[in-house]
């Protein structure tokens with residue numbers, strides 16, 4: 001019974017299948033997906049459909065899923081009326097589109113309507129964070145960071161944006177007894193990182209977005225029981 005974490009798959013279906021093979025995920029294992037499944041890469045919806053059929057996957061919401069949830073209803077509807085409410089939706093759509101939504105939309109609109117609603121429902125059930133205790137170690141899993149961090153602030157007190165959009169300061173140790181596992185920030189962009197392209201571990205941080213959707217980036221997976229790391233080519 002092992003626990004694995006992956007993040008920021010961003011439509012990289014082949015890389016995802018490759019790391020799944022490498023970890024040899026068993027039925028009794030659990031895979032946490034730390035958000036940003038959608039956008040940028042070629043097959044975001046194909047990845048989502050794969051996750052939906054896997055029984056041992058738990059998804060945590062990323063900012064790209066948040067943007068998508070706000071827009072997918074709008075894509076499905078026929079736009080026949082003009083109201084001020086619609087302008088807000090156009091605005092949301094434009095933000096999502098500028099963040100790499102094209103491939104997600106191209107795949108999404110080809111689905112039948114039952115499947116479209118299934119995907120929306122699936123994403124609406126994503127959790128926001130997860131606390132784990134494994135082999136004597138505490139872990140806190142969240143997509144983005146702990147925006148407006150304060151040591152006494154309880155996880156429940158953070159806003160959705162603070163957990164999903166804000167970035168972690170990797171030079172700062174947030175907790176003495178909790179490893180904070182985050183995606184959202186590709187490890188090659190962490191200034192103090194001496195091993196770009198690898199999972200970053202320092203100051204009780206574990207940053208696992210190895211930039212799969214960028215040139216030279218790859219998909220990283222960590223096993224929380226052993227600390228073992230796995231990478232796509």
Ligand SMILES: [Mn+2]
Pocket residue numbers: 036062063064143183184185
């Ligand atoms: Mn993100």
